[in-house]
Amino acid sequence: MKPSRFAPPTEVPGLATRRIAADILDGVLHKRRTLDDLLDGAAAHPGLKTLSDRDRALMRRLVATILRRLGTLRHVLSRLLDKGLPTDAPRAQSALLIGAAQILWMDVPDHAAVDLSVRLVQADRRAAKYAGLVNAVLRRCAREAEPLIREVEAQSLDVPSWLMARWIAHYGEATARDIARAIGHEPPLDLTVKGNPAQWASRLHGETLPTGTVRTLLQGPITMLPGFTEGAWWVQDAAAALPARLFGDVGGKAIADLCAAPGGKTAQLAHAGARVTAVDRSPGRIARLLDNLTRLSLQAETVVADATEWPGESFDGVLVDAPCAATGTIRRHPDVAWLKHEADIDALAALQRRLLQKAVALLKPGGTLVYCTCSLEPEEGEQAVDALLAADSTMRRLPVDPAEVGGLAEIINPQGDIRTLPCHLPNPDPRLAGLDGFYAARLVKA
Known part of the structure; x- marks a missing residue:
């Protein structure tokens, strides 16, 4: 038998x-x-x-x-x-x-x-x-x-050929191969802390990055690490922690976070004193966001809705963390490389255009729009913002200054937008190197 x-x-x-x-x-x-x-x-x-x-x-x-x-x-x-x-x-x-x-x-x-x-x-x-x-x-x-x-x-065999060809065309062969090598390493654990990054870096046997993120190689259940139960920090890649900072001082301001779950950026904005409305179409993901906020002792209004159809009201700022092909997160989510197809990008780009249009409609005059994606594909980043600016004369780009991102000038593109790559932030220990691939642009409504 x-x-x-x-x-x-x-x-x-x-x-x-x-x-x-x-x-x-x-x-x-x-x-x-x-x-x-x-x-x-x-x-x-x-x-x-x-x-x-x-x-x-x-x-x-x-x-x-x-x-x-x-x-x-x-x-x-x-x-x-x-x-x-x-x-x-x-x-x-x-x-x-x-x-x-x-x-x-x-x-x-x-x-x-x-x-x-x-x-x-x-x-x-x-x-x-x-x-x-x-x-x-x-x-x-x-x-x-x-x-x-x-x-x-x-030969970069661990990146699908269609994706590698895109990266070579957009970033050049040398950078594309640097990206492929970077995503071959297991990533570190990045934490956004409420305060005193140096102290938490010491307690968690890690280091503080120029952007303020605490990076550690500790493994095991997240819930067992010092500071989890008391809500002193949350898990968030160092690149993902940058877009919410582009609003500047948000104390008392009304900010809409579209496609908000699981809530890392919502937590950043709420902790900085904003009155946040977090919108996501998934009830399960909103429930997870609320669980995270409860642990962190932070508050936000939550809405279960398709952000492209949500009536909303007028906001001082709108953050659009748009659904995307997520090719910038392959080092943390290696399944992405094998689940996504090139055809997905066009469909997602259409959704991103609708989200950008909705964000502009929700924004007060003089308000700030931050658009970001965790994608390395230009259609989901630079091209989406360029198309919006060409079509809407009420919006203008407000370039990012290196001082706003820890002095990391290499992550700012010639237009003044953030473009992080997995091969950025090198370290002699490859386990402590790298960032997720992120794009973020800051726009202001006239």
């Missing part, structure tokens, strides 16, 4: 972690579900609740490493397989990816990586016949893969 795919609690240590990782990989690569949904959403994998904190962290890191290095992994495995990856047994494919990722990039003994991957296929009815193949290929991987990786290091 073949063992069940859902083995009892007495199974080999570590096997449940790999099985759940395989299920989540299948959800991303074959069912096109987002990693966030599978890890934290309403449809999160039920097996996550059975894992210890340590195993849950290992599983997340394993899945992220595979997605971050997927192109290279597929290349290496194709060179080690005579007939290519098995197409009739997804679990065999997942087991090979899981085993190879551990051998090549993770601190897991080779024999354990091989053994657990073999057990993974043995427990699956369709994949069991490939147990011998998985064993042989992963043993070869441990012996031979390093030169295969060196052979393709310069």
Whole structure:
């Protein structure tokens, strides 16, 4: 009798972690579900609740490493397989990816990586016949893969070809390859703190960035870190923390935050004294935003609505953090590279144009509009703002001064907008380097 795919609690240590990782990989690569949904959403994998904190962290890191290095992994495995990856047994494919990722990039003994991957296929009815193949290929991987990786290091295989071609066309080949290298590294943990960044950097064994963000390499459950329970900080990439600062002094001002969830920018504005109205079309995401604000002891009015159709009122400032292809966040969300298509960009750009038009309509004369996206694609950034300025004579650009962004002049483009790249903010330790790719422009209504 073949063992069940859902083995009892007495199974080999570590096997449940790999099985759940395989299920989540299948959800991303074959069912096109987002990693966030599978890890934290309403449809999160039920097996996550059975894992210890340590195993849950290992599983997340394993899945992220595979997605971050997927192109290279597929290349290496194709060179080690005579007939290519098995197409009739997804679990065999997942087991090979899981085993190879551990051998090549993770601190897991080779024999354990091989053994657990073999057990993974043995427990699956369709994949069991490939147990011998998985064993042989992963043993070869441990012996031979390093030169295969060196052979393709310069080819940027971990970025889809259509996306790499776009980056080369817009940023130049050298910068595009710098971006590709940067997103290959696991990102640090960035925190926006309510006050005293130096003190929190010391408590969290991190450093303070020029922009005021605290950056740390601490791992484990966020809820267990000092300062979480008392609401002293929230998780927010250093680049994502910049757009809300472009409003300047917001004390007492009415600010609308469109597409606001999960609420990092809402929290910044509320903490700075603004009267914030946070708008998002998803009730679940608004609920998450409210949970975050409650922990932080901050307040904002919340509205569940499609921002493009929301009647609203007149505001001193409007922040549009528009839905986008999110290609600037691939180092934090490596599934984005494999879930998005070039055709998505045009559809999203149309939505961004409607959001910009709505933002202008909500803005008082003399008010400030900040538009941002976490995308590296010009259609979703520079081109969207240029089109608005060409069509609406009431709006003008107010360039960003380097002093407003910690003196980081390299993140300001010739038009005076913010354009951060994953290869910005270098550090001798690549684990402490980089930013999400963000675009932000500040406009003022006449």
